[in-house]
Amino acid sequence: MQHTCSCQELMQSPIFAPVDGEWILYFSYNVHGQETSSWQLQSWDGAWTSIGEFSASAQVEARIAHVRLPAQSQALRFLKKSGSAVLLLSRLRLEATVDELNCDFGAADRCYWFEPPGSGWVQATGPDASSGYLQVNGSQNGSAFYLDSILIGAIYGSYTFFLRFQLVGPTAALLLQQRGGSGGDWADLATWPGVSEAPWQQLMGSLPETTRLRLLATANSTEDVIRIQTFEVQNIAFSTDIGCGFEGDFCGWQGPWSSSAARTDGVPPFRGETFAYIPQAQWGTLEAILASPFFPNKGEVVDLAFAYRMMGWELYSLEVKLRLPEATQQIRFRGYLHAAMNGGCGFCSNAVDIAIDDIFILAMKVAVPPSVAVHPGHQLHMCVVAFGLLKCFGHNDDGQLGYGHVENLGDDPLEVGVGLPTVNLGSEVVEACVGHSHSCAMLREGRLKCWGNGHYGQHGGGSTATIGDEPNEVDERLPAVNLGSGAKVAQIACGFHHTCAVLHGGTVKCFGSNEWGQLGLGDTQLGPQSELQVEACCGSCILCASASLWLRNRGTASHEMGDALPAVNLGNARITQLVLGYLCTCALSEAGKVLCWGRLTPGAPVLGNEPGEMGDQLPVLDFGLPVTQLAAGWYHVCALLSDGRVRCWGGNPYGQLGLGDTVTRLTPVSDVDLGTGMMATKIAAGGHHSCAVLQDETLQCWGWNTYGQLGVGHTNNIGDNSGEMGDALVRTSAGRVHAAHPGGKHTCALQTDEAMFCFGYGNSGTLGLGRTDHVGDNPDELGGAALLPPLFLPQTPGQELEQVRLSSASSSDMNGWLEVLHNGSSALICDDGFDVAAATVACKDRRGKKLTCAGWKGLEASFLLVYASIKES
Secondary structure (H helix, E strand, C coil): CEECCCHHHHHHHHCCCCCCCCCCEEEEEEECCCCCEEEEEEEECCCCEEEEEEEEEECCEEEEEEEEEEECCEEEEEEEEECECCCEEEEEECCCCHHCCCEHHHHHCCCCCCCCCCCCCCCEECCCCEEEEEEEEEECCCCCEEECCCCECCCCCCCCCCCEEEEECCCCCCEEEHHHHHCCCCEEEEEECCEEEEEEEEEEECCCEEEEEEEEEECCCCCCHHHHHHHEEEEEEEEECEEEECCCCCCCCCCCCCCHCCCCCCEEEEEEEECCEEEEEHCCCEEEEEEEEECCCCEEEEEEEEEEECCCCCCCCCEEECCCCCCCCCEEEEECCHHHHHHCCCCCCCCCCCEEEEEEEEEEEECCCCEEEEEEEECCCCEEEECCCEEEECCCCCCCCCCCCCCCCCCCHHHHHHHHCCCCCCCCCCEEEECCCCEEEEECCCCEEEEECCCCCCCCCCCCEEEEECCCCCCCCCCCCCCCCCCCEEEEEECCCCEEEEEECCCCCEECCCCCCCCCCCCCCCCCHHHHHHHHHCHHHHHHHHHHEEEEEEEEHHHHHHHHCCCCCCCCCCCEEECCCCCCEEECCCCCCCCEEEECCCCCCEEEECCCCHHHCEEEECCCCCCEEEEEEEEEEEEECCCCCEEEECCCCCCCCCCCCCCCEECCCCCCCCCCCCEEEEEEEECCEEEECCCCCCCEEECCCCCCCCCCCCCEEEEEEEEEHHHHHHHHCCCCCCEEEECEEEEEEEEEECCEEEEEHHHHCCCCCCCCCCCCCCCCCCCHHEEECCCCCCCCCCCEEEEEECCCCCCCCCEEEEEECCCEEEEEEECCCHHHHHHHHCCCEECEEEEEEEEEEEEEEEEEEEEEEEEEC
């Protein structure tokens, strides 16, 4: 109900019980009228006393105010002090509902969060003025600033909160605290990191019951700045572990599902006593949702495993393991039925039943990489690294395979598999990259070695000579690329005719072709040594222009390398990934930002070949979310966003941007439609085609398909016309895929069992299948014919495996999960490749007790959880 107060009129509350303890009155107000007016709020404890004054301009939006009530107050009244405007009051109360905690602090006077007078919080906006926030600055003597929420009444249900903030400076900190409604001390509230979108961070956690919240900022330096932007609550539970066996409760999972205890047909669960299920008769629509609680983003690699079945009540038909996208905060199961598949019977009783059981989460700080790493080239050769060894096959006219000759390898059955020789570089290889006609390898100690064509300086050897086409040129005596004093390489990338390396510390150095500024060095003038070389080699002014372009390359002479090779000026960005196209280079920073230079496509603008174009002047591509991975083809680039969406830009003559047309786009503007509910976990790009590994470990590719490089059994391009993407996009025949590795005209998929599945252009032995025909240009060629013979002999795990144990076995509990003790640390056996045979060995007699494997909880034979029991021998 609203109350109005005209000039000099009083509005008084009823008499109420004397205030005992700390109480704060909250109310909303605005004014109608043409004159700025002011009011006073008074309390009565035997005499009327002013406890607050406020004023407002005419016709303002509704604002929220709060006043602390003095002890023993028994009545309140509003008194107009000046002006003729009419005061409108609403929602006078001492506590609020949960959803009123939501606040955009850019408009803090309309939120139920309050600061003490003179606290130092000020409203501000970002550089683009698109969003506001509250901000405080630190001082040399140290400062503490806080914002308190309204008291929240009884909370029914489970809620998760999200706080979006920013910390700048050496000591800036922000805590979230809670206090009960009856007062008491403030206590820190447990929080976890959420999905950050640089420069903003996010905290999340479970909202406690009846309470008041406080945001406490501390700053002990004049360089400190704390900004808070939004606080949001959602009526969904929060949990640090969303795993659930559905034994007794649903662990915070929500949806119209039931426990199997309601069924009477004796259907067994996957494990334990009960499971979650829903018959179609209970759906009410064509879909049924089972949603998890929110869970924190700890910067970990998270695998989800679960068992499910459909269509009747046979044994569990499928067990699944998949990797969650990096920024995942919630997952859900969506059961759905296409109307056309329902036989025209409407919602037939029990026509489709779905059961889910034994949801299991495995989080790792760092993803365990596969033992095999595939490195396709920009043209017709590729290299593979495993167990510190390097093997290369395909086209070899410049010795780019590293075997001391120019014969192609991989085009004959005798040249493939374990019989293919290794490239001897004198040290363990940890990474490789492949260009058009050169190859590079990063060694364990951080050195870089390159070989093949050197016409543009792309092998960094200080000459234009070819390396590797003669015996004894590529071995332990091959000099490492000189990148400067003390330089150690952390990551490498090869373009068509240029090479880049990320050094430890995040700086970048590039060498090779620089005709379009792809080295990012801002070259327009020749140095003194280069001018002398021009005069010596040109002999006429006619040739000098083209020679000057050629001499802007780096790596063709020894004086261009080492400390003389400048680092690419990328401002304050620390680079975590580089991708190189034909004429351009793109970098991904730790903050998830993307920087590109050179020329993306022929005819596109050039960046990086003029002074002042790099550093802080280099544009940052804006995706709205952090980017987690980049991939580059010849003339296009793709980005994987933190929420699993994919966005591509650049040349598009074959539909490689995945947008249903052939229009070139020089900036990323639209998402690739991967299908209903589909998101990518990894991306890759070839010459004129692109690929994405989806969350179900299947592979989709689109773009150029002349040689069958999309792996769908035909040669029609995909993505260049409407109706070809989304749910119409056909998955490849590669099975369960860990990663895709497209080359210029072919694609290789590394399967989860580390087998290689290759298709596309086959001339010169590019596919490593011992043949020269194309694979994948008709449906009969996919399947086993595209599987490469194993290139490396299996490796035996290290001797650090010490013993096995049951995680919960005791005198009273003789059952548990089988764990291994490795290097002094125990953990579940749940790694790819631990199969039933290995588990059987682990369950043999040990120290007088027999480990009896009561049931294998195998997930498609590649993700194995072993549940065992102990029996006395």
